[in-house]
Amino acid sequence: xxxxxxxxxxxxxxxxxxxxxxxxxxxxxxxxxxxxxxxxxxxxxxxxxxxxxxxxxxxxxxxxxxxxxxxxxxxxxxxxxxxxxxxxxxxxxxxxxxxxxxxxxxxxxxxxxxxxxxxxxxxxxxxxxxxxxxxxxxxxxxxxxxxxxxxxxxxxxxxxxxxxxxxxxxxxxxxxxxxxxxxxxxxxxxxxxxxxxxxxxxxxxxxxxxxxxxxxxxxxxxxxxxxxxxxxxxxxxxxxxxxxxxxxxxxxxxxxxxxxxxxxxxxxxxxxxxxxxxxxxxxxxxxxxxxxxxx
Amino acid sequence: xxxxxxxxxxxxxxxxxxxxxxxxxxxxxxxxxxxxxxxxxxxxxxxxxxxxxxxxxxxxxxxxxxxxxxxxxxxxxxxxxxxxxxxxxxxxxxxxxxxxxxxxxxxxxxxxxxxxxxxxxxxxxxxxxxxxxxxxxxxxxxxxxxxxxxxxxxxxxxxxxxxxxxxxxxxxxxxxxxxxxxxxxxxxxxxxxxxxxxxxxxxxxxxxxxxxxxxxxxxxxxxxxxxxxxxxxxxxxxxxxxxxxxxxxxxxxxxxxxxxxxxxxxxxxxxxxxxxxxxxxxxxxxxxxxxxxxxxxxxxxxxxxxxxxxxxxxxxxxxxxxxxxxxxxxxxxxxxxxxxxxxxxxxxxxxxxxxxx
Amino acid sequence: xxxxxxxxxxxxxxxxxxxxxxxxxxxxxxxxxxxxxxxxxxxxxxxxxxxxxxxxxxxxxxxxxxxxxxxxxxxxxxxxxxxxxxxxxxxxxxxxxxxxxxxxxxxxxxxxxxxxxxxxxxxxxxxxxxxxxxxxxxxxxxxxxxxxxxxxxxxxxxxxxxxxxxxxxxxxxxxxxxxxxxxxxxxxxxxxxxxxxxxxxxxxxxxxxxxxxxxxxxxxxxxxxxxxxxxxxxxxxxxxxxxxxxxxxxxxxxxxxxxxxxxxxxxxxxxxxxxxx
Numbered sequence: 001x002x003x004x005x006x007x008x009x010x011x012x013x014x015x016x017x018x019x020x021x022x023x024x025x026x027x028x029x030x031x032x033x034x035x036x037x038x039x040x041x042x043x044x045x046x047x048x049x050x051x052x053x054x055x056x057x058x059x060x061x062x063x064x065x066x067x068x069x070x071x072x073x074x075x076x077x078x079x080x081x082x083x084x085x086x087x088x089x090x091x092x093x094x095x096x097x098x099x100x101x102x103x104x105x106x107x108x109x110x111x112x113x114x115x116x117x118x119x120x121x122x123x124x125x126x127x128x129x130x131x132x133x134x135x136x137x138x139x140x141x142x143x144x145x146x147x148x149x150x151x152x153x154x155x156x157x158x159x160x161x162x163x164x165x166x167x168x169x170x171x172x173x174x175x176x177x178x179x180x181x182x183x184x185x186x187x188x189x190x191x192x193x194x195x196x197x198x199x200x201x202x203x204x205x206x207x208x209x210x211x212x213x214x215x216x217x218x219x220x221x222x223x224x225x226x227x228x229x230x231x232x233x234x235x236x237x238x239x240x241x242x243x244x245x246x247x248x249x250x251x252x253x254x255x256x257x258x259x260x261x262x263x264x265x266x267x268x269x270x271x272x273x274x275x276x277x278x279x280x281x282x283x284x285x286x287x288x289x290x291x292x293x294x295x
Numbered sequence: 296x297x298x299x300x301x302x303x304x305x306x307x308x309x310x311x312x313x314x315x316x317x318x319x320x321x322x323x324x325x326x327x328x329x330x331x332x333x334x335x336x337x338x339x340x341x342x343x344x345x346x347x348x349x350x351x352x353x354x355x356x357x358x359x360x361x362x363x364x365x366x367x368x369x370x371x372x373x374x375x376x377x378x379x380x381x382x383x384x385x386x387x388x389x390x391x392x393x394x395x396x397x398x399x400x401x402x403x404x405x406x407x408x409x410x411x412x413x414x415x416x417x418x419x420x421x422x423x424x425x426x427x428x429x430x431x432x433x434x435x436x437x438x439x440x441x442x443x444x445x446x447x448x449x450x451x452x453x454x455x456x457x458x459x460x461x462x463x464x465x466x467x468x469x470x471x472x473x474x475x476x477x478x479x480x481x482x483x484x485x486x487x488x489x490x491x492x493x494x495x496x497x498x499x500x501x502x503x504x505x506x507x508x509x510x511x512x513x514x515x516x517x518x519x520x521x522x523x524x525x526x527x528x529x530x531x532x533x534x535x536x537x538x539x540x541x542x543x544x545x546x547x548x549x550x551x552x553x554x555x556x557x558x559x560x561x562x563x564x565x566x567x568x569x570x571x572x573x574x575x576x577x578x579x580x581x582x583x584x585x586x587x588x589x590x591x592x593x594x595x596x597x598x599x600x601x602x603x604x605x606x607x608x609x610x611x612x613x614x615x616x617x618x619x620x621x622x623x624x625x626x627x628x629x630x631x632x633x634x635x636x637x638x639x640x641x642x643x644x645x646x647x648x649x650x651x652x
Numbered sequence: 653x654x655x656x657x658x659x660x661x662x663x664x665x666x667x668x669x670x671x672x673x674x675x676x677x678x679x680x681x682x683x684x685x686x687x688x689x690x691x692x693x694x695x696x697x698x699x700x701x702x703x704x705x706x707x708x709x710x711x712x713x714x715x716x717x718x719x720x721x722x723x724x725x726x727x728x729x730x731x732x733x734x735x736x737x738x739x740x741x742x743x744x745x746x747x748x749x750x751x752x753x754x755x756x757x758x759x760x761x762x763x764x765x766x767x768x769x770x771x772x773x774x775x776x777x778x779x780x781x782x783x784x785x786x787x788x789x790x791x792x793x794x795x796x797x798x799x800x801x802x803x804x805x806x807x808x809x810x811x812x813x814x815x816x817x818x819x820x821x822x823x824x825x826x827x828x829x830x831x832x833x834x835x836x837x838x839x840x841x842x843x844x845x846x847x848x849x850x851x852x853x854x855x856x857x858x859x860x861x862x863x864x865x866x867x868x869x870x871x872x873x874x875x876x877x878x879x880x881x882x883x884x885x886x887x888x889x890x891x892x893x894x895x896x897x898x899x900x901x902x903x904x905x906x907x908x909x910x911x912x913x914x915x916x917x918x919x920x921x922x923x924x925x926x927x928x929x
Binding site: 344346366367371372373375376377379381382383384392393396397444445447448 | 819821822824825826827828829830831832835839840843844925
């Protein structure tokens with residue numbers, strides 16, 4: 001391609017010819033800000049406002065209360081199990097899908113995406129159908145005194161289900177775009193499978209991996225519907241943070257409900273901040289790749 | 296319609312794309328803006344079109360100031376380097392677009408639009424593609440459709456940005472002469488941008504050579520090629536050999552060969568460079584008088600009617616190879632092979648005093 | 653194996669694919685198939701009866717109606733947000749761009765109680781709507797509001813990259829041919845982003861249909877009025893009506909699969925359009 005564009009021009013340079021009049025521009029910006037304020041920012045601010053309305057004493061009391069602490073512990077535990085599992089799955093699936101050509105690949109990608117399109121309630125229900133008292137394995141589990149439903153195991157399973165796609169779907173397009181040349185070069189130079197993966201592939205996908213992990217973690221800690229079905233809402237035992245919020249709210253303990261909710265909102269904000277930071281790391285090499293291709 | 300550009304300047308951040316550029320495009324001529332990347336040629340074209348706005352200066356169409364006129368009102372046809380065909384529309388609809396978006400009171404009736412579009416498609420010899428979509432066409436076909444689309448609105452001026460830049464060499468050549476013929480038939484004032492000197496010299500009535508945001512030279516293809524006004528034009532248009540020289544009161548010493556340089560009568564002990572085209576170097580087996588430089592043949596390329604020689608000077612520190620072109624006939628006469636000693640003499644040259652850095 | 657996959661010198665295919673299939677089967681496929689297999693315990697009549705009682709039908713109407721309305725609002729405003737974020741510069745743009753994903757990151761229960769508090773009769777927004785006779789919280793409108801919230805990022809994030817990829821040249825060409833901005837938008841830009849817009853709409857719709865956490869707080873959950881289908885499943889489960897819950901779950905699953913298919917087709921359509929440069 002003959003580069004005739006000027007060195008300082010951005011890819012899409014807006015000029016008078018392709019720019020709306022100022023009043024249109026500012027009206028659209030104003031409308032957007034109004035819509036987002038109403039639907040996003042006000043609810044977010046309200047969480048913190050309601051949480052602190054009755055003072056910081058009430059706020060912290062709600063958070064360090066034993067049931068809340070146990071909910072925090074459980075939420076962290078569940079995420080600590082579910083995220084690594086899906087991390088391993090995501091890498092394995094992306095390796096198979098992005099680095100090899102085989103039949104049924106598209107079907108496999110669709111299957112990985114499946115949990116995204118299943119209602120959280122149904123996601124919980126299917127585990128009840130298997131492990132619940134009336135489920136397939138229910139009688140056997142009861143005989144051996146193993147509890148899955150209304151226990152931590154069930155919560156983990158439901159959480160794993162709803163977060164299956166996060167890391168895989170982040171890695172697959174990234175690794176597909178990167179191709180197989182570098183790995184083939186490594187193998188040709190005598191690297192074994194693990195060396196190839198850890199020294200060539202992993203450095204290339206680390207930001208994508210982190211990105212997927214952040215999103216996966218946010219959903220794992222925040223999942224409500226699926227967990228709600230399998231948890232049984234046993235205070236201090238099978239209550240995750242989102243479930244704890246529900247219980248407090250239904251007890252009309254609004255200050256405490258919003259205090260706990262503010263923790264989750266903070267988690268969301270941290271997630272978004274990390275996500276934005278990591279995003280800029282992922283997009284840069286992508287743009288370079290584009291330049292490379294068009295050169 | 297004539298176009299006049301007065302003292303245009305345009306800055307992109309710290310980069311000066313245009314520095315005080317003035318230019319006149321005569322009515323009905325086909326003008327080439329030629330220059331390397333970043334020379335400002337595309338910016339100049341876009342300012343004329345109204346796609347970019349200059350920081351200073353004026354654009355006049357037929358003597359009337361159009362600087363503040365919106366693109367929509369300039370009645371300018373523009374052909375983009377990458378065609379910019381609307382991919383969601385058929386070829387027919389692409390060409391009809393400019394007519395269809397007109398306000399109701401000046402929009403031609405449907406039947407007339409149809410007729411006009413088919414006329415244009417015939418003009419570019421692609422009326423059989425009317426119902427296809429852009430992606431089903433080859434690059435050359437797309438470029439012709441882009442041209443037909445630009446012509447549909449009956450522009451007074453046609454501007455083409457690297458019209459053949461994205462095409463492969465063979466199609467490029469075909470389209471080039473086709474554009475020339477089309478222009479000869481239509482006589483619409485046209486300006487096209489190119490970085491390809493061959494293209495500019497072959498197609499245009501006049502060539503504007505640009506460099507670093509300035510116009511280096513304006514002239515017919517012959518003028519700019521035969522009488523380059525600056526070292527830049529010399530180097531940009533074709534191959535050239537450089538010889539260290541000295542100027543003094545109307546005399547010049549090109550690597551020791553003394554010659555007349557009447558245009559430099561005022562020069563006092565000035566270091567200069569002589570620019571000599573490869574075909575303006577005489578080659579002999581024996582020295583014709585003293586005014587010749589000894590060189591050795593290091594490379595011979597004898598394919599085609601012109602034979603290219605690469606020589607290395609024997610009597611100089613300057614070991615840059617010298618490019619020489621001689622006719623096949625002369626080559627046979629001389630019977631040169633690699634390693635032969637020859638004597639060379641510049642037949643025609645231009646002297647430019649060294650630029651002060 | 654040779655016909656199943658193309659040759660490659662890279663190692664680990666069998667291990668990676670084997671693990672992927674095993675994991676997917678255990679976590680996703682077998683549990684999902686449980687729902688379908690369990691419904692076979694019902695006769696066709698029993699199944700049909702379970703999924704068509706008046707209360708269930710009312711929940712369908714609410715779920716699909718509110719999801720459709722929310723996705724439509726998101727299509728319009730999502731396009732607007734994407735347009736403004738891609739095309740214009742204004743203070744705070746980066747922050748807003750990042751916060752658009754808030755509904756993805758914020759646990760649904762938190763969204764649910766926040767929206768409820770906001771739109772309740774004494775809430776920040778509700779207090780102004782109440783005197784106008786508009787009740788949002790504990791009515792179907794509340795369901796619509798919650799679904800709009802959770803579906804907001806989908807259209808923005810599907811349209812944004814397509815909008816970014818539109819070459820400036822296309823719009824310049826339209827302007828050079830005399831089109832005004834509105835004509836350029838309707839004839840050039842909109843057809844280009846339409847597949848992405850539809851994909852975003854379908855994603856938001858699919859998500860809204862299954863949504864539970866953010867809705868149950870604000871909906872009021874009155875049978876026949878503001879009870880969504882996912883809640884009905886839980887209600888049946890709590891009444892130990894496993895068969896009824898499963899039958900409803902199967903209906904939801906089938907609809908999810910159809911939507912998934914539609915979304916895949918839309919994405920394929922969009923890619924095809926995008927590829928035909």
